[in-house]
């Protein structure tokens with residue numbers, strides 16, 4: 001939904017220019033020094049803007065209340081930081097808060113909806129001003145405000161639904177086709193971009209706009225296939241689905257150093273799934289049916305698969321098949337078991353339609369899809385377990401080849417630490433065709449990104465000790481840890497560091513919860529000691 005003319009790259013370039021231009025006062029007051037060392041920079045506001053963008057993306061896709069609350073809270077942080085920046089004469093010429101509000105407007109959230117219709121009153125009339133702008137009353141944390149929000153949203157959605165029903169009853173063709181953006185619209189009836197945009201703005205309001213069930217409209221103009229084979233596994237043209245791929249970023253998934261991986265998944269899996277089928281037809285290609293993520297433990301394979309399923313198919317829960325557990329069921333059972341996984345997708349949630357993508361994640365795929373053949377080489381097994389595995393592999397092959405049609409479009413994601421054990425037939429094109437290695441964080445830059453992901457919240461909530469410069473801390477930590485630290489290990493470091501700060505705060509003021517809340521801040525040494533803790537544990541693990 002953000003104009004392609006304003007990609008993040010351009011904003012970062014702008015930040016860099018601003019940073020270069022920023023003039024620091026030669027003589028800083030103590031307060032200013034304290035502000036400086038607490039990390040107030042244009043970059044910190046940019047990070048907040050990125051966060052805001054993330055919330056608005058989620059809002060557009062899923063329309064959740066949490067995302068609006070998150071957006072509002074982020075706006076407030078932006079306003080606060082901007083005020084502090086102005087004190088430092090440090091980029092104060094840029095109205096970041098106004099940019100944040102513009103983001104919200106682009107996302108279809110006007111100020112009235114953000115501030116008045118459920119999130120407390122916007123204070124105006126010069127009651128209170130920061131940096132010349134009217135401040136926003138804090139989001140009502142109390143239950144009443146939240147309840148009011150829910151009531152307003154329900155009322156608003158009920159009205160919209162009623163209006164939609166009426167429009168359908170009246171057979172207003174324009175409105176009728178608008179709601180089908182993303183469907184396989186028959187040739188000659190494609191809607192122009194303007195109309196597509198019109199329908200899309202409802203996406204954030206939980207109205208099923210992407211692909212409505214043909215049942216609901218008579219199924220005459222719009223036909224979805226009755227069953228899905230390798231030829232028509234795609235979801236049909238879906239501009240909103242294509243756009244929502246912008247959500248598939250490391251920062252939204254809470255992952256650092258994986259942007260190249262996400263880009264490749266977007267290009268090879270996501271885009272073909274949601275482009276016009278006739279275009280795929282002309283190109284003579286079909287969407288990919290299988291994605292294999294392989295690599296060492298704790299590097300984010302599961303998190304990527306979850307993120308992919310959550311954004312690609314927000315209305316149908318994904319199916320997770322835990323390899324070793326399910327194998328116990330397979331032994332002695334018939335081939336029906338694997339069929340059942342594909343043939344019984346979880347029902348769609350409200351707002352979805354029956355053609356929503358079904359994502360099946362096979363965790364520890366090597367446990368169920370080992371090389372066939374009964375020989376011991378390459379990890380294949382004999383006996384009942386070996387036969388069960390052979391049967392599973394055969395079933396998977398038949399299903400992924402499209403021999404057996406499926407009820408809904410399906411994407412299979414395999415996760416494994418041991419790609420070498422998987423039957424090679426499953427790794428051929430047409431099956432787990434896209435294979436991506438999710439490696440250990442390669443260098444300092446990737447490690448710094450992961451540290452940032454897992455400490456940003458502490459930093460934003462002022463839980464890093466005064467006097468510690470956040471960017472220096474990240475730089476130091478990412479240089480200190482060794483190459484053997486996975487993303488999960490780095491997350492472990494942050495957890496362990498937090499536990500040290502918590503312990504110190506609790507020891508210092510057990511009986512005074514207000515003091516405890518105030519005191520609990522992470523020191524540099526907490527992180528350094530935590531790195532040693534985790535390194536020790538990793539060493540013992542080896």
Ligand SMILES: Nc1ncnc2c1ncn2[C@@H]1O[C@H](COP(=O)(O)OP(=O)(O)OP(=O)(O)O)[C@@H](O)[C@H]1O
Pocket residue numbers: 254255256257258295296297298299300301302303304415416417438450453486487488489491
């Ligand atoms: N690149 C990363 N950036 C930030 N956090 C990460 C990263 N990789 C892993 N983590 C953290 O580690 C946790 C565990 O990762 P995840 O389960 O996705 O790894 P995995 O590769 O699937 O491991 P396994 O093979 O053991 O299942 C994640 O939830 C996340 O918090």
